Each structure stands twice: as structure tokens, then as C-alpha cells.
Amino acid sequence: MAVRYLFLLLLLLPVSLSGCSGRDNGQAAVNGKVNVAVSIEPVAAFVEAVGKERVQVTVMVPGGASPHTYEPKPSQLRSLGSALLYAKVGSGIEFERRWMARLEKLNPRLVITDCSKGVELLSAPTAKVKAGKEAAHQERSGDGSDAYEERAHTYGFDPHIWVSPRNAVKMVENIYAGLVEVDPEGREAYRANKDEYIKKLQALDKKIRALLSGKRGARVITYHPAWGYLTAEYGLVEVPVEFEGKPPSSRSVVEIIKRARNEHVTTVFTSVQFSRRAAEVIAKEIGGKVVSLNPLERNYIENMERVATAFSKL
Numbered sequence: 001m002a003v004r005y006l007f008l009l010l011l012l013l014p015v016s017l018s019g020c021s022g023r024d025n026g027q028a029a030v031n032g033k034v035n036v037a038v039s040i041e042p043v044a045a046f047v048e049a050v051g052k053e054r055v056q057v058t059v060m061v062p063g064g065a066s067p068h069t070y071e072p073k074p075s076q077l078r079s080l081g082s083a084l085l086y087a088k089v090g091s092g093i094e095f096e097r098r099w100m101a102r103l104e105k106l107n108p109r110l111v112i113t114d115c116s117k118g119v120e121l122l123s124a125p126t127a128k129v130k131a132g133k134e135a136a137h138q139e140r141s142g143d144g145s146d147a148y149e150e151r152a153h154t155y156g157f158d159p160h161i162w163v164s165p166r167n168a169v170k171m172v173e174n175i176y177a178g179l180v181e182v183d184p185e186g187r188e189a190y191r192a193n194k195d196e197y198i199k200k201l202q203a204l205d206k207k208i209r210a211l212l213s214g215k216r217g218a219r220v221i222t223y224h225p226a227w228g229y230l231t232a233e234y235g236l237v238e239v240p241v242e243f244e245g246k247p248p249s250s251r252s253v254v255e256i257i258k259r260a261r262n263e264h265v266t267t268v269f270t271s272v273q274f275s276r277r278a279a280e281v282i283a284k285e286i287g288g289k290v291v292s293l294n295p296l297e298r299n300y301i302e303n304m305e306r307v308a309t310a311f312s313k314l
């Protein structure tokens with residue numbers, strides 16, 4: 001009788017074990033956490049804000065590397081095997097254009113959430129679609145307008161959607177939907193975390209709007225055009241030095257120096273991922289300075305405050 005009972009118990013055991021955690025299918029969870037892969041650090045920050053202790057985040061393009069050129073390491077591809085969700089930027093950033101299809105093949109059960117869903121994409125590199133007719137008008141009436149039109153046309157859309165806090169709100173909503181899909185048990189926790197973080201992003205938006213309220217039309221000369229969504233949102237105008245990821249021609253450097261002098265611009269911004277050389281040449285010519293910013297900082301809110309403060313001093 002006792003033996004028979006034990007036998008029954010053993011039969012039941014695997015069933016009750018697999019039944020105790022709905023989301024733990026195979027390698028789905030690492031240390032009991034939902035493994036979420038992302039391309040870039042700011043998206044990792046958003047996933048952590050919504051997922052908190054329920055998630056573990058794997059970043060494919062480490063901070064300091066460029067998502068326009070980075071190739072993942074074999075160890076990163078292996079860690080993708082345990083991911084349940086991939087929160088892609090979705091705005092056409094090169095890393096995802098080159099790698100998403102291959103990553104999906106490596107892990108066919110990967111659920112992909114597109115963070116750019118609902119985000120209005122702006123043309124690159126001068127974000128004039130939403131910068132308003134005002135900024136677009138300024139571009140057209142200023143010198144070198146044809147060159148800018150042409151750049152926007154050939155380069156397509158600006159992929160750096162996350163640098164606008166309003167876009168970040170939409171990205172967080174998309175991440176929330178993705179997390180609920182792969183881990184429905186966490187829905188309530190995710191919703192509370194998401195609401196809390198969106199409040200912070202809304203406060204950030206208010207703060208930046210106040211900081212930059214007197215800066216309408218200000219020129220942001222930046223080596224790498226990463227700030228188009230931020231400048232468009234708050235009425236500034238981004239003037240990139242780099243062109244389609246390549247160093248600028250000497251002709252366009254001369255053009256930028258001329259514009260900067262005409263408009264009394266004295267700061268040239270660089271990103272840590274790119275060379276400072278061209279920026280330094282321009283800064284020297286206009287008697288200005290180079291300020292380094294990082295569009296890929298993990299600490300999103302503090303970083304965006306730092307960037308807006310730098311722009312407020314223009």
C-alpha cells in the first residue's frame with residue numbers, strides 16, 4: 001500500500017513541479033527572472049524600470065560602443081538563448097537592421113516588442129518634420145539648405161528616438177505590453193512600475209521644457225546627429241557635423257564653421273562613441289569649446305537632465 005502510494009506520488013511530482021511556475025519553461029528564466037534582451041543601454045533602463053526584480057536584462061551593444069557599427073560577441077549570442085523577450089528600438093538602427101533576423105533564428109521562441117510603435121519617426125539628420133514649420137522654414141531660408149534636404153532624403157529616418165522623454169513614455173508602454181505577454185503573472189507589478197516610471201519621465205519632460213524655454217531656434221552643433229528628437233521636441237535645431245556615419249567633407253566643415261560664426265554658436269557637442277577631432281577643429285575655428293555627451297547612457301533620466309542643462313547654456 002505504502003509502495004503504491006509512493007509510486008503515485010512520483011508520478012505526480014513532475015506535474016506539480018512544472019505547475020509551480022508558469023513562466024519557467026525550460027531555460028526561460030535565469031535565476032527565476034525573465035531574461036530580456038535589448039540593443040542599447042537606455043532601453044535596458046526602461047526594461048529595468050518596468051520589470052524591476054522580475055527581470056534580468058542583456059544588452060547587446062555595450063555602453064561606449066556604437067549601435068551603428070557594433071557586432072555582437074559569441075558569448076552575447078549564447079546569452080540570447082535564454083531570453084524570452086527582445087525589446088528592440090525598432091527605429092531602423094543599424095545593429096537591429098543587420099542582426100534582428102539572425103537573432104530571431106538563434107532563438108525562435110523570442111517574443112519581440114517594438115519600442116518604436118506609436119513613435120513618429122523624423123527624417124535624419126536634421127529633424128524638421130516635427131521641429132515645426134518654424135525650424136523647417138529656418139533650414140530652407142538659411143544657407144546650405146539643399147545639402148540638408150538631400151541628407152534627410154538619402155539617410156532616411158533618424159533612429160535615435162529614445163532621446164525625447166515623450167518618446168520614452170511610448171517606448172515604456174511598448175515594453176510593458178511585451179513583458180505582460182511573456183510573463184502574464186507579473187501584470188500588476190509591471191503596471192505599477194510602469195506608471196511610476198512614466199510619472200518620472202513626465203516630470204523630466206516638464207523640467208527640460210522649462211530649461212530650454214528660452215532657447216527656441218538655438219543651434220546645437222553636434223558631431224554625431226543623436227539629438228534630433230530632443231531638439232525637435234523643445235524647438236532647437238540640430239546641426240550635425242558627421243554625414244551618414246562618415247567623417248564630414250572639408251566643404252561641409254567650412255559650411256558649418258560659417259554658420260556657427262554667423263549665428264554666434266560657441267559649443268560643439270560630441271558623443272563618447274565618436275572621434276572628437278572634427279569637433280575640435282570646428283571649436284577652434286569658432287573660438288568655442290567641445291562638450292562631450294552620451295546618448296547611450298544607462299542612467300536615462302539623470303543623463304537627459306545633464307544634456308538639457310548643457311543645451312540650456314547655448
Ligand SMILES: [Zn+2]
Pocket residue numbers: 068160224225226
Ligand atoms: Zn547614433
